[in-house]
Amino acid sequence: MINLHSVRKVFQTKDGEVKAVDTVDLNIKQGEIYGIIGYSGAGKSTLIRILNMLERPTSGTVTIGGKNMSELSAKKLREARQEISMIFQHFNLLWSRTVRENIAFPLEIAGYPKDKIKKRVDELIDLVGLEGRGGSYPSQLSGGQKQRVGIARALANDPKVLLCDEATSALDPKTTDSILDLLVEINQKLGLTIVLITHEMHVIRKICHRVAVMEKGKVVEEGDVLNVFKNPKESITKDFVKQVTEPEETVDTIKQFIEEFPEGRIVQLTFVGGRAGQPLITELIRNFEVDVNILQGKITQTQNGPYGTLFIQIKGSEAALSYAMEFLDSVQVEVEVIHNA
Amino acid sequence: MLNSWFPNVQWDVVLEATKETLYMSAISVLVTFVLGLALGLALYLTAPGNLWENKFFNSVIAIIVNVFRSIPFIILIILLIPFTRFIVGTMLGAEAALPALIVGAAPFYARMVEIALREINKGVIEAAKSMGATNTQIIFKVLIPESTPALVSGITVTAIALVSYTAMAGVVGAGGLGNLAYMEGYQRDNADVTLVSTVLILVIVFVIQWIGDRFTTALDKR
Numbered sequence: 001m002i003n004l005h006s007v008r009k010v011f012q013t014k015d016g017e018v019k020a021v022d023t024v025d026l027n028i029k030q031g032e033i034y035g036i037i038g039y040s041g042a043g044k045s046t047l048i049r050i051l052n053m054l055e056r057p058t059s060g061t062v063t064i065g066g067k068n069m070s071e072l073s074a075k076k077l078r079e080a081r082q083e084i085s086m087i088f089q090h091f092n093l094l095w096s097r098t099v100r101e102n103i104a105f106p107l108e109i110a111g112y113p114k115d116k117i118k119k120r121v122d123e124l125i126d127l128v129g130l131e132g133r134g135g136s137y138p139s140q141l142s143g144g145q146k147q148r149v150g151i152a153r154a155l156a157n158d159p160k161v162l163l164c165d166e167a168t169s170a171l172d173p174k175t176t177d178s179i180l181d182l183l184v185e186i187n188q189k190l191g192l193t194i195v196l197i198t199h200e201m202h203v204i205r206k207i208c209h210r211v212a213v214m215e216k217g218k219v220v221e222e223g224d225v226l227n228v229f230k231n232p233k234e235s236i237t238k239d240f241v242k243q244v245t246e247p248e249e250t251v252d253t254i255k256q257f258i259e260e261f262p263e264g265r266i267v268q269l270t271f272v273g274g275r276a277g278q279p280l281i282t283e284l285i286r287n288f289e290v291d292v293n294i295l296q297g298k299i300t301q302t303q304n305g306p307y308g309t310l311f312i313q314i315k316g317s318e319a320a321l322s323y324a325m326e327f328l329d330s331v332q333v334e335v336e337v338i339h340n341a
Numbered sequence: 342m343l344n345s346w347f348p349n350v351q352w353d354v355v356l357e358a359t360k361e362t363l364y365m366s367a368i369s370v371l372v373t374f375v376l377g378l379a380l381g382l383a384l385y386l387t388a389p390g391n392l393w394e395n396k397f398f399n400s401v402i403a404i405i406v407n408v409f410r411s412i413p414f415i416i417l418i419i420l421l422i423p424f425t426r427f428i429v430g431t432m433l434g435a436e437a438a439l440p441a442l443i444v445g446a447a448p449f450y451a452r453m454v455e456i457a458l459r460e461i462n463k464g465v466i467e468a469a470k471s472m473g474a475t476n477t478q479i480i481f482k483v484l485i486p487e488s489t490p491a492l493v494s495g496i497t498v499t500a501i502a503l504v505s506y507t508a509m510a511g512v513v514g515a516g517g518l519g520n521l522a523y524m525e526g527y528q529r530d531n532a533d534v535t536l537v538s539t540v541l542i543l544v545i546v547f548v549i550q551w552i553g554d555r556f557t558t559a560l561d562k563r
Contacts, residue, residue, distance in 0.1 A: 052471055081473035092468035095563050096486045106472040108482065137562040157472070 001193050002028035002051065002161065007060035009046050020046040021057070022217035028210075033187055033194040033303070035204040035225070037240055038214035044197040047214070048163050051195065052084045053077055065160060082110055085154035089166035091146040093138040099149050100125070100134040106156045124152040128182065144175035151182060155190070162186075164196035168203060176200075180207050184303075201243040205229070209303050213237045226304040230272045230334070244300055245309045254311060257295055258339050264315035266295070267325075270334040271308040280331065281312070288324045290316035311338070349531035355521065359541055361435045362517035365507040366545070369442035370500045376447040377499070378492070380406060381454020382480065392466075392476050406448040414445050414506050418513055438515035442506050450499040457491030458484055490561040497553025501546050508542060518542050 009021040020043045028034045038044045049055040050062060053069050062069040067080055085106075093102050103124050107117045125134055128148040138146055147167060154162055164183070168176040184207050187194050198204065204211050204225060211228055213221040213236060221228065221237045229245070232238045258266060269280075285292055292312055299308035314324055328335045343352075380402065386392050387399035412420065418441045422432060425440045461484060469483050485492070511519025518538040526535030 054467060054470060078473035078475065081471060084471075086468070086471040088464055088468060090462075090464055092462065092464040094465060094483065094487060096489065096560075105469075105482070109469070109472050109474045109478055139563050153472075163471075 001030040001065060002026070002195065003061075003063040004050075005061045005063075007047075007050060007057045007062060009043075009050060009055060010058045019043075019217045021050065023060075024217075024219050026212060026219065026222075028193060028195060030193055031187070031191050032209045033183070033196070033207050035208035035211045036195070036197045036214055036219075037199065037201065037204050037211060038197075039199055039236075042214040043217040044214050045165065048086075048165055048195065048197050051161075051163055052081055052086060082106070082157045083159050084161045084163065085157065085159040086163040086165060087147065087150040087154050087167045089169050091138070091143075091150045091170075093146060093149055093153075095138050097137075098134065099130060099136050099138070099141070102138065102149055103152045103156055106153060110157055120156060124156060127155070127186070128152040142175070143171050144178060147171065147175075147179050148182070151179075151186070155186065158190075160192060162192055162194045164194060164198075166198060167196065169198065169200070176203070177206070183207055201240040204240075205244045205300055205302050205307075207303060213240065224304055225302050226272060226307060229300075229302065229307045230270065245298060245307065250296055250311070253296060254338065257313070261313070262339075264291075264293075264313050265321060265325075265337055266311065266313050266339040267328075268336040268338055269310045269312065269328065270336070271299070271310070272305070272334075280328075280333065281310075284314075284324060284327065288316070288327065289320040290314050290324050347533040347537060349525075349529075349533050350537050354525070355518075355537060355541070358516065358518045358521040358538070361515075362504070362507050362511075362519070362542070362545065365435045365438050365442065365510070365515065365517055366500065366504050369439055369446060369503050369507075370496065372439075372443045373446040373450050373499060373503065374496050376443065377450030377496075378454055378485075380447060380451035381458065382484070384451060384455040385458040385484075386480075392479065406451050409444060409448040410452065412445075414441070415509055415513075417441055417445050418510060433514045433516075435516050438507060438510035438517075441510060442503055445506060446499055446503050449502065450495060453495035453499065454488075454492060457488040457495060460491060461487045490557045490563075493560060494553060494557045497549060497557070500549050500553070504542060504545055504549070 004024055004026040007021055007024045008019065011018045011020055022043070024047060036044045036047065046055055050057050051064065057070060064080070064084060069077070069080065072080055094105065097105065100121050103121045104117045107120060112120070125131060128151050130145065130148050130152065133141065133145065138149065141149065168179050171179060180203060183194060186192065196203065196208070208225050210223065211225050212219045213234065215236050220234045221232070228237060229241055232241045254266065281292055281294070284290065292314055295311040295313060297308065297310035299306055314321060316324070325335065384399065384402050384406065387395045387402065389396070421441045421444060425432060425437055428440055429437050431437050465483060465487060466479060469479050474482070507515070507517050508519025508522070511517040511521070512523045514520070518541055522535045522538035525531055526538060
């Protein structure tokens, strides 16, 4: 659906050239939710703007739905943009227009007749759950409601692709989740391809099928979300994965525990997919002469299945311990020994 | 009683002068609004990073605006005498004041339009572009509606400046309340005529300010 080939974007600044996007190749499939994660300044904002030519690439090609975007005439590009919608971190609604008029805006641009606009706006208001707010002005809405207007407006022209530019970064965690749920809902209902950029792994974890990690203009790692979670290669990816799998205080808690109770082994178990649901600890205690003490754990849902980490302390004889470790390895759980007394 | 307090005031003359002032102000405000809006849009759109970015045109327009905005109005009237003669055919009467009023006020308003447009969130323009809007659609559906309150408060300030310009124009023969205050009041030493003319000009200014404020508040949905 979306193909990027050797895309580069170089900005000339007073301090010399800045490579905002450096030789990026991406292949995004029809109907998937594709996430691009990176810290600010990684070039993801520029990259998503290259998709609809708000930024022109310095070199490389962008193909969306078979169209080479950088070769389109001004008129053809405007037509193509009606099929590639965008939502924004700061919503970018017209404050001088009501909710209804904001949603009608892209339809006016596309030249729809008045009665058709009215009907379509009604459908969209229902779809995003803004019934009864049609006459309000953006200044009277909460952040989450504003983003719903943004989404309704983006969907007005029945686009094939939805670009989300940090769409939830200005929202509180609860509102973020409701907006993410809405994005999943429209992805499934309308089968539309969603490309989103974010700096929050939570967003990737919750709704994306595939993810690309960006650092200094380059895509350093890419793949199915679950695989990236299971086996992050780059250190930046590991940091991002930790954001959602390890509660922040984990490291301190474990350290403190080791100081107080230095006996036994402290092990980090990582479960992926169906494994996360199995009664592993019960099996461990029943079958081996060991005591198990659960220190901390978390199971996270992703679009491709659950993913979890568990920190446990195992105590017992040397022999029992090594049998227990063998067992853990055999059930395809990743095991990392953090402390061995 | 009025006649005993204001012995030298001829009320029919005052009425005529008021009408002339209102006429000069109304026509010049209207034309200034259209011309200033066009100039202001041109200034904004040709600035770096905007829709019609063009360094050359931008500096040409900026120079014209700055020059005409900086010339003191009384001097501008004199400088424009040949131009006014050519267009209106005479240097006397309310019509003859219009070219100078407009040439003096339009650049002033153009700067205010430019400032109003610069206040618009760039993200909104980006959003319109991402929907496939043409530049014309962006101008008429985004730029102008989103800056309306500032455009209205700007034209209010400009209108008040124009009322005082008409008084100055009156001194050099354009008629109106300024002319009355100067010729009948000051020159003939009739303080009551000057007083009445001043009060009437104040009333006109207050009414304009009140109307402008009401519109600005009603239009601002931020």
